[in-house]
Amino acid sequence: MALTQTAETRYSKPILVAVNKPFDDEDGLKALRSHPLFSELNGKDLQHLIQQSRRLRPGHHQLLYRQDMPAHHFFFVTSGRLRLYRLDSSGIDRTLDSIAPGDCFAEVMIYADPPRYACYAEALKSSEVLMIPVKAYQDMIESNPKYAQAALRHYAKRAVSRFHDLEIMTVQNARDRLIRYLIDLLPNGAEEGGEVELPLPKCLVASRLAMQPETFSRILADLKANGLVRVNRSRLFISDPQRLIEISQ
Amino acid sequence: MALTQTAETRYSKPILVAVNKPFDDEDGLKALRSHPLFSELNGKDLQHLIQQSRRLRPGHHQLLYRQDMPAHHFFFVTSGRLRLYRLDSSGIDRTLDSIAPGDCFAEVMIYADPPRYACYAEALKSSEVLMIPVKAYQDMIESNPKYAQAALRHYAKRAVSRFHDLEIMTVQNARDRLIRYLIDLLPNGAEEGGEVELPLPKCLVASRLAMQPETFSRILADLKANGLVRVNRSRLFISDPQRLIEISQ
DNA sequence: GGGAGTAATTGACCTAACTCAATTATTTAC
DNA sequence: GTAAATAATTGAGTTAGGTCAATTACTCCC
Incomplete structure (x- = not known):
């Protein structure tokens, strides 16, 4: 697989630059077709778009782009897991979003002016990503x-969902932010219990929720002690979401 | 002016229901034309849209819609000031955005499914708002x-700006969130100093930034004592944004 | 213009959450 | 498979920021 490495950072592995590689994977194509941004496209247009795109296979900690870089591409994930984050002047790393297979990211930059990435994007494990020219x-x-x-x-939906993320962050205490975050991970919301998998390692969920990893760990331990969640590594089982909401009054 | 009042809440004045009233205001029309969502429309289409719309003149604390209500309209502001907020189960009111003349709001609900308002919207002073059927x-x-x-x-831009709002909220301490917020209010960002007017009363800026009004007041007093901002009611003068950023390392 | 209601400020106190540190798990890389 | 690196947990001590309370300053009406 022909790859070249460019610029590097002290936080992540160098940025990956892909040499053209056909995107002919059956499952990947199927996933792409089921995404709202591509599902309406006819076969010819989709084929043409894919031909102009490149396939990336970033590994753990590999950077796809960095904040403020000119944004010439956006991305669709077919496998793995990624995260978006920002770095402030003192080098503190703040996680803003997690990206799973079937998701698009940086796609809002298509219409930004000037088109620059608003954050860093890195793979959290080996992933496969389609890089589409804006x-x-x-x-x-x-x-x-x-x-x-x-x-x-799609764009309207994305704006609504960011608004919702913002809403969680206006919750003033760490425990309640975490509870809101967990409820949102449940497939049926607060309707019924279930098992959720944290989309990020715990220390990054903490960062996403503007708290320290120690605080995250203590809150989760406390919820566990009170029988509100059962914890198995990054899998959490929430039997009674309503009770969780009640205690977060 | 023919208005009827419907449902009420203990937090705000009743929701306003407008009876049709022509939108023939010269300035208002001009403002509407310069908004990206309307600027491309030809005269006939714009006229047709306006004919189907209604004009509202909500007063202080008047509600335009409440969260979870079916969203049949979106709004364009020609004068005044409004805010978007949510209420949680314990009745705590969390401010999510401020709306100024020339802004659209609830417009992302146009493509939501099902279309329900994600928050409350209320006027902070007498305002004039065009209510456009989705x-x-x-x-x-x-x-x-x-x-x-x-x-x-427009929608992509909105998504980017919500992402940016979210980014501020991942900043862990109250002082730094406030500083980031102030820098964003400066017309040229951190490039050069200037005067900014808080778009919300201080207690609501505090709520927007997930802190208590007392904390807001103390941080601002401290920045003032250190010569970083000069404060005159809701007008703040920031001479050296770079210095502000430095102390917020 | 005066009175009611709300917003802002300030002080004293307290607690949630941060920091630092040490230990134990869990991953990752070779 | 094993070593090295990173993540998670837990404890102890500290502090930022929340809470409560009292005072002052605005704003909005009538």
């Missing part, structure tokens, strides 16, 4: 305006 | 696909 997608939408409807729905 | 805007875009481009740019 221009290719834009051109396609422009030449086929009916595609814009689906994109519009 | 369906009217959707129909117009669908019949005129080239309009979708501008909408797409």
